[in-house]
Amino acid sequence: MPNASKYGPVALILGGSEGIGRQFAEQIAAKGLDLVLVARGGGPLESAAREIRLAHGVNVVTLTRDLTAAGLEEFIDGVLGAHDIGFTVYNAGATHGVGGFLDAPLAKATNLVQLNCTGPLTFAHKLLGARRARKRRAGLIVVSSMSGVCGSGLVATYAAAKAFEIALCEGLHWELSGEGIDVLCAVAGLTDTPAMRRSGVSFTAAAAAGYVAMDAAEVARGALSQLGKAAVWYAVGQQTADAMRALPRGQLTEAMSAASAALFQVRAR
Numbered sequence: 001m002p003n004a005s006k007y008g009p010v011a012l013i014l015g016g017s018e019g020i021g022r023q024f025a026e027q028i029a030a031k032g033l034d035l036v037l038v039a040r041g042g043g044p045l046e047s048a049a050r051e052i053r054l055a056h057g058v059n060v061v062t063l064t065r066d067l068t069a070a071g072l073e074e075f076i077d078g079v080l081g082a083h084d085i086g087f088t089v090y091n092a093g094a095t096h097g098v099g100g101f102l103d104a105p106l107a108k109a110t111n112l113v114q115l116n117c118t119g120p121l122t123f124a125h126k127l128l129g130a131r132r133a134r135k136r137r138a139g140l141i142v143v144s145s146m147s148g149v150c151g152s153g154l155v156a157t158y159a160a161a162k163a164f165e166i167a168l169c170e171g172l173h174w175e176l177s178g179e180g181i182d183v184l185c186a187v188a189g190l191t192d193t194p195a196m197r198r199s200g201v202s203f204t205a206a207a208a209a210g211y212v213a214m215d216a217a218e219v220a221r222g223a224l225s226q227l228g229k230a231a232v233w234y235a236v237g238q239q240t241a242d243a244m245r246a247l248p249r250g251q252l253t254e255a256m257s258a259a260s261a262a263l264f265q266v267r268a269r
């Protein structure tokens, strides 16, 4: 990661209480930036803040907020008014479990679109716009998923929403890198996080079936090392990502859908 003063003084981590987001928070705090951590839950959020303050001696502010709730723009305006945010990680966004598109209420799908499309879009516009207006540098990392490299059954909305994040970051990187604003999409593969464990994934069974999960700290570290260098960073490695994307689209959708079914131990069709 570039030195702290580049995007400082404060980093905003959306979904910073646990998993990959918590690891981003740790590693950014270790570089000396103060933090604003956002999540829905009070307990893990407060313990993350306490432990990070103790370990790194930085200021950590916590905000309890559901990023899919109404009033997102006003929320962001409030955060920007109160804190000098130069660096943002938009991490929250997992789908919890799998299932048929028509077997879940429409609200589940629109929620995922809100979390993974409207959310990053709104933060990017407001935060980066505010920095550019003041001729200040900025960094933005959006966490996407390998599910976003093609359409995928059983997680159809999630895959589509994660594809949006990749394309958004590619475009923003192209537009803004000449203006001191670095945008990166961090595309995670299967990663061992509390949210995934709660949603029913057995990482032991997954590993036995050939799906080995990455460590959340490793994902955060890899992404931070690529900010300012690339538009997209694939946690699984560029070569693996390229090989997957070179497959005929239908074949890739078949493989990704089968992987989702295997991970959650449901029937593929």
Ligand SMILES: NC(=O)c1ccc[n+]([C@@H]2O[C@H](COP(=O)([O-])OP(=O)(O)OC[C@H]3O[C@@H](n4cnc5c(N)ncnc54)[C@H](OP(=O)(O)O)[C@@H]3O)[C@@H](O)[C@H]2O)c1
Residues within 6 Å of the ligand: 014, 015, 016, 017, 018, 019, 020, 021, 038, 039, 040, 041, 042, 044, 065, 066, 067, 068, 091, 092, 093, 094, 095, 115, 143, 144, 145, 146, 147, 187, 188, 189, 190, 191, 192, 193, 194, 195, 196
């Ligand atoms: N884990 C994987 O295998 C994997 C694979 C590929 C991509 N990814 C991507 O990696 C990112 C992190 O995934 P994750 O597995 O750690 O689970 P996650 O649920 O996306 O992220 C966990 C963090 O986000 C917060 N959060 C979740 N929903 C929120 C909401 N609606 N509003 C505010 N905060 C919210 C959680 O705290 P609260 O629950 O307290 O709100 C927690 O701090 C996601 O974007 C996901 O798509 C994960």
